[in-house]
Amino acid sequence: MTIVGLGLMGGSLAMRLKRDGAARRVVGLVRRAETAFAAERLGAVDRAATDPAHALPDADIVIFATPVRVLMAQLQAYAPLFKPGAIVTELGSTKRAITDALSRLPPHVYPIGSHPMCGKETSGLAAAEATLYEGATWVVSPLPRTPDGVIAVVEALARAAGARPLTLAPARHDRLVAAISHVPYLLSAALVLAAESVAEEDETVWRVAASGFRDTSRLAASNVAMMMDILLTNPDAVAEMLGRLRRQLDALGEAIAGGDETRLQTLLQRAADRRRRLYPPAIDD
């Protein structure tokens, strides 16, 4: 098996599979020699290479764990190197654009999309950990041409990483993930930018920031290049979800400005009830 990219996602997956002996042999393909050296020294992989010709032709499974638009370019560039019969998958955060790229792979390989629903606002191999995928939902997005046996292999990979596989068609995945991942990121960024605009007039704003601001703004610290790839390969769903969000914010803003307590109470209570059902407080809270 070869993992392309040993950042947070690829590095964590390699570490997990190595830790449990779940893969016969884990090879890493990276851009920089330092990363290859670091990955081997950490024991994250059996072998790391910087030359695709030394990492791809022997692999039964190739897993791309690079940023979305990078991996779309790599899929095309590396296509001639894939072994006949190889399973080609990826861990990208959007699925429609990647599925288009996967569908253009030669007929002698088996492409299938996937997306583990986890991450951190830190990135890179230094942030990787074998437990990253534990308990996470791992979306599997087969193409029409993907055989059932290949779906089963990727589901087994997800389980080996400690995750729970969930099959979703690419367009459905992209809509749902826009709602619970891409838009929350944009919200966090917009919140920080709005506070920054206040800070330009009154720096004291940062001194009154407490845990509420800290948590709501956490995603704003995500890797910008990675998030740009995600947003720009999912513009329709992001626009739809931003519209839904704006309507809710407008409804809340109007209820406050108009002093409409009944309406405000109804909206806020609905949000509170749902949030508490999704994440019940711990017994000792």
Next chain:
Amino acid sequence: MTIVGLGLMGGSLAMRLKRDGAARRVVGLVRRAETAFAAERLGAVDRAATDPAHALPDADIVIFATPVRVLMAQLQAYAPLFKPGAIVTELGSTKRAITDALSRLPPHVYPIGSHPMCGKETSGLAAAEATLYEGATWVVSPLPRTPDGVIAVVEALARAAGARPLTLAPARHDRLVAAISHVPYLLSAALVLAAESVAEEDETVWRVAASGFRDTSRLAASNVAMMMDILLTNPDAVAEMLGRLRRQLDALGEAIAGGDETRLQTLLQRAADRRRRLYPPAIDD
């Protein structure tokens, strides 16, 4: 000293002052006999009462830790019971409306506003803890009539709770806190409501929610009655900050829809840089 209301804020303050022996005598004034009993049993107070006439006339300092609009009504109702020379303060989350109420207190008491910048999405005495205020900013908002010696007493109270006092005029407090507390709460609620609107069509959305959604939506689980009081006593600043937020969201949405990578990159990088400066990642992250 008498603390009116032994929920998260009042209960935590009582516990802290008792723990360190920082107050000669801590009396709690609560609405329900069960709370009085529980507070005494927990050792959070020296004595708890449900009758204002048994808790207020002897107090040198009275601290209101009830929801904003409740405490505004209590200030008026309890005014005849305050001891001449008593310091009357409160822990409310907005300052302008409360300052108006404080300014109407009789001339023989010393009113002063305050607001510790901390909280949790759980509420009530059961959630209280002596360490709640540790390291928090504690805003002190004096009235024109507040003597310097009284300001010093409330600053000492803040330090005794483990917090750092910061003097801010009421209107300035309300603007800054709208930006870093009230609007983040509205964002979290709007995010949950927008996801809920998606869930009405496709329940699977909850299964793909990961830590990003969890953290960005945390504030939505806050106590609704408490938050309604806060929002409805700070409508102007909330409206201004919602406007700032909307402009940032629109700018981000337009850059994505238009594929304007340079603009998107500039905005997202500015947010990421600021967030990382505010909350530097731990060394071992």
